[in-house]
Amino acid sequence: MHQPPIPHVARTDPEIAELIEHEARREYEKIRLIPSENYVSAAVLEASGSVLTNKYSEGYPGRRYYEGQQFTDVIETLAIERAKALFGVGHANVQPYSGSPANLAVYLAFAEPGDTIMGMALPMGGHLTHGWPVSVTGKWFRAVQYDVRRDTGRVDLDEVRDLARRERPKLIFCGGTAIPRTIDFPAFAEIAGEIGAILVADIAHIAGLIAGGAHPSPVGYASVITTTTHKTLRGPRGAMILSAPEYASALDRAVFPGLQGGPHDHTTAAIAVALHEASQPAFRDYAHQVVANAQALAAALTARSYDLITGGTDNHLILVDLTRQGIGGKAAARALDRAGIELNYNTVPYDPRRPFDPSGIRLGTPAITTRGLREEHMPMIAAWIDEVITAATSDDAPLDHLAADIRDFLAPYPIPSWTPGPVSAQ
Numbered sequence: 001m002h003q004p005p006i007p008h009v010a011r012t013d014p015e016i017a018e019l020i021e022h023e024a025r026r027e028y029e030k031i032r033l034i035p036s037e038n039y040v041s042a043a044v045l046e047a048s049g050s051v052l053t054n055k056y057s058e059g060y061p062g063r064r065y066y067e068g069q070q071f072t073d074v075i076e077t078l079a080i081e082r083a084k085a086l087f088g089v090g091h092a093n094v095q096p097y098s099g100s101p102a103n104l105a106v107y108l109a110f111a112e113p114g115d116t117i118m119g120m121a122l123p124m125g126g127h128l129t130h131g132w133p134v135s136v137t138g139k140w141f142r143a144v145q146y147d148v149r150r151d152t153g154r155v156d157l158d159e160v161r162d163l164a165r166r167e168r169p170k171l172i173f174c175g176g177t178a179i180p181r182t183i184d185f186p187a188f189a190e191i192a193g194e195i196g197a198i199l200v201a202d203i204a205h206i207a208g209l210i211a212g213g214a215h216p217s218p219v220g221y222a223s224v225i226t227t228t229t230h231k232t233l234r235g236p237r238g239a240m241i242l243s244a245p246e247y248a249s250a251l252d253r254a255v256f257p258g259l260q261g262g263p264h265d266h267t268t269a270a271i272a273v274a275l276h277e278a279s280q281p282a283f284r285d286y287a288h289q290v291v292a293n294a295q296a297l298a299a300a301l302t303a304r305s306y307d308l309i310t311g312g313t314d315n316h317l318i319l320v321d322l323t324r325q326g327i328g329g330k331a332a333a334r335a336l337d338r339a340g341i342e343l344n345y346n347t348v349p350y351d352p353r354r355p356f357d358p359s360g361i362r363l364g365t366p367a368i369t370t371r372g373l374r375e376e377h378m379p380m381i382a383a384w385i386d387e388v389i390t391a392a393t394s395d396d397a398p399l400d401h402l403a404a405d406i407r408d409f410l411a412p413y414p415i416p417s418w419t420p421g422p423v424s425a426q
């Protein structure tokens with residue numbers, strides 16, 4: 001049964017209620033290894049499903065364009081204050097609808113169309129919004145992109161410095177979506193400082209690790225920090241922009257009225273709840289356990305002859321090159337999903353294959369750690385991954401038994417949003 005229960009959806013729209021129920025069960029029964037996903041708490045779910053969805057609040061607390069903000073102002077102020085306290089920054093904007101609009105707001109605040117900006121190339125682990133050609137950020141700005149080294153799979157900061165000196169971008173983005181290693185914020189800050197660029201640390205993937213003290217913080221190095229709230233931070237779908245007070249008004253004006261209309265107050269409330277949860281001692285344990293689990297999983301995969309980009313991980317994320325296994329990332333991801341292990345296909349640096357069928361898979365431990373899995377469970381998961389991939393590359397019979405084994409394996413580890421039991425149709 002979905003938690004909290006959804007009897008009204010079941011009555012009004014049984015078709016959608018059934019699909020939600022199926023999705024909740026799917027999230028319960030699968031080993032979810034997509035590194036950008038998680039399980040939010042029931043409290044976060046309740047706040048994001050609350051009456052706040054009924055309200056319009058264009059503007060900022062105390063400066064709104066609509067009446068009736070007695071409670072929304074307090075909620076947004078709490079979210080802002082909690083974000084500032086958790087990350088140790090002087091300013092927070094909690095209104096961006098998601099990570100991509102948060103990044104767009106930063107462009108709007110500090111750059112003009114045609115200006116040079118710099119970010120990590122998407123196939124190297126960067127994000128679309130860091131200037132990749134198909135993104136508006138690559139179309140409306142002159143984007144220069146840095147790579148990782150072929151031999152190490154890591155960013156070469158000497159190369160970044162050379163490129164920055166040559167191209168003199170206004171904005172430099174660091175961070176990305178497929179980076180298994182610690183980001184060297186002080187080194188990026190030095191490069192940006194040398195050419196007078198604004199350093200933007202996009203910590204969407206690692207915000208929860210930073211909040212929990214399991215990854216160094218960009219605070220004090222990056223002028224602007226953007227993050228989603230729904231990945232390792234374990235909040236609702238949303239985003240935040242953090243900065244020193246000197247950038248506050250430019251950033252706030254860029255988010256509203258520059259880019260957005262009314263903030264999603266229900267999301268703001270859920271962000272506040274998630275930030276409260278992330279400030280508790282248990283969240284520090286969670287963040288460190290995410291990394292310990294990723295390192296144990298990386299070691300177990302390496303022991304089974306899988307090639308890990310950079311040879312391992314410092315964070316929540318593992319990028320595997322399957323060339324040696326003789327299978328494409330897409331075929332592997334499909335076979336694994338059928339068997340009950342959910343991850344995504346991904347390009348690896350300098351991938352010789354096409355982006356729609358690249359050489360790699362990307363996996364991570366935020367969701368399974370929320371469920372309570374620990375290091376000792378990782379060898380079993382690696383063994384199942386290997387079994388599925390080996391079967392997919394041979395003519396072995398489909399692994400029908402695996403889904404049941406995985407259900408049994410996960411049964412002692414509940415999720416906040418679904419409990420086995422009857423559907424609450426009334």
Ligand SMILES: *Cc1c(COP(=O)(O)O)cnc(C)c1O
Nearest residue numbers: 098099100127176177202204205
């Ligand atoms: C996920 C992500 C984003 C975008 O977030 P959306 O909410 O999907 O728009 C931006 N930057 C990085 C580095 C991300 O990982």
